[in-house]
Amino acid sequence: MAEVNHQIRLAARPVGLPKESDWERAETPIPGPGPGEVLIKIHYLSVDPAMRGWMNDRPSYVPPVGIGEVMRALTVGEVIASNNKGFPPGEFVAGIQGVQEYALSDGTDLMKADLALAPAPAWLNTLGIAGLTAYCGLIEVGQPKAGETVVVSGAAGSVGAHAGQIARIKGCRVVGIAGGTEKCAYLTDELGFDAAVDYKTQPIGAGLGQACPDGIDVFFDNVGGEILDAALARINPFGRLALCGAISQYNLTDKPYGVRNAILLVPRRARMQGFIYFDYRAEWPAMLEDLATWRADGRISVRDDIVEGGVQAFPETLLRLFRGENFGKLMIKVAD
């Protein structure tokens, strides 16, 4: 093949928000699959807050992206050449193929993406990282019971929107925290949240107090910092705080925010627990069945926020996440 594979590689470790010079825009030949390998043409790539953590040179749940390496990203694409019987040409697959147009895989990290069940972007949204992350955190960590109050931060984001809707399906009263009247209206009017708190127009503590007269039983947190602290202040006895992420803290150049109300975990006998959806891989098939059902019957409704422009749009698109500008699952369309 004579075509070129455009890639976005990590050129430097960012300090604070990633800037253009932290990236290298590279071109390489499209590789051919070796024994057992497949060549994937990437159609969509997922833009996620977790990417910021992957860029730091710190041990974490996955190794840091190396300098000069293709930036790690979840992708969905089509197998266009295959030496692997498990994944014949023409099949769509979800995986972690990175910010590039073509990628090789030995198949171990691939999941079949059945386009008859849902279109390609859904495999990065409800049937991918967003839906699975929400499911793992809400159900496995948060363990909500019908009638409880569940609060979700970053609720208009892809994970938050799923977490809130799953909590509704489980019979909970659901309150979302989001920035701006448009996002808050979306939560209550389109997604069926019981209430929304706009952190941009009211002090978060007062807003939560008003929206949660019976306190908070489960807090699903995507934001961290002050919002986590305000939720802790209102956590009920035996409450659960499922920590999914802390987008407010990822680009700080100073120390992270100090959570003062962590001390309340003792008298409230509350539990605050971090999670990563990768750890629940064994349960994914059952979770995906539920998610596919809820998606099909309309109980889960989502937005795809799809950016055109291919891999070259990645550096700027990532910044949109940290500015809170995305509305729904942020993805980049790489190919048709």
Next chain:
Amino acid sequence: MAEVNHQIRLAARPVGLPKESDWERAETPIPGPGPGEVLIKIHYLSVDPAMRGWMNDRPSYVPPVGIGEVMRALTVGEVIASNNKGFPPGEFVAGIQGVQEYALSDGTDLMKADLALAPAPAWLNTLGIAGLTAYCGLIEVGQPKAGETVVVSGAAGSVGAHAGQIARIKGCRVVGIAGGTEKCAYLTDELGFDAAVDYKTQPIGAGLGQACPDGIDVFFDNVGGEILDAALARINPFGRLALCGAISQYNLTDKPYGVRNAILLVPRRARMQGFIYFDYRAEWPAMLEDLATWRADGRISVRDDIVEGGVQAFPETLLRLFRGENFGKLMIKVAD
């Protein structure tokens, strides 16, 4: 009966450390038991960090002690008059009879304290609040596995000393944090801790780093604040932080310390959970069997720090706790 019942009552809500004017030294007639009631002559009362929380006018796991009420305290004493067949005269009982010399009870909050099994002070120590709190927090919340590294703060205190020794019994590597060389030597030389970190003579982060080359799997926290933050920095993937208390924070007049490393709970998939031993009442009998066995066979060794002077010694004795001056379970001897 003509004798007087001396009591220490709460006179005012303390700001910061409790002072003499926050207490009322009262005398009342010794009451006679009504139908179903027993009269208890208190022999020992337990002086615990949790008392500081009970003095605040904030909803918590127990109601605040009211102004003018006898200060709440765990006690062990003898039934000296009884209208309750469950508790005949001469029987020793542990309960929550408060800082006074005599108390009535309807029996619902009483536990028999078998002096043939252990002397009276043990029912406030290994077979009481200290042993049970350590057992609940370490085993039920911390869930240590053999070979893991368990770190205990306030390790020379009564709860900490139990938590560390139970962790040893469970086959863990145990590191204690305490203030001063005498306490640290006690941990390693007398209690069999594998290492001790003296927070008074070295930065806590460096000390923990050195003592825990393989990180921390379970952190049993009695101290909170900076020490909790330093432990979080070293918590291993899937680590557990059992929050028992935060003695460093109880007498602050300013805001509590902000825990900056709470953000690490996400990538480490760690769990931080508060607990109160009252919640495990159903499991106490089985726990007490273990504790009595370990006490009898010497695998749990403890110190009683018994203050003479009766209930009048209470206000000053409570302050010893917050100055870190106690060495072992702090109790006041009220009667022989």
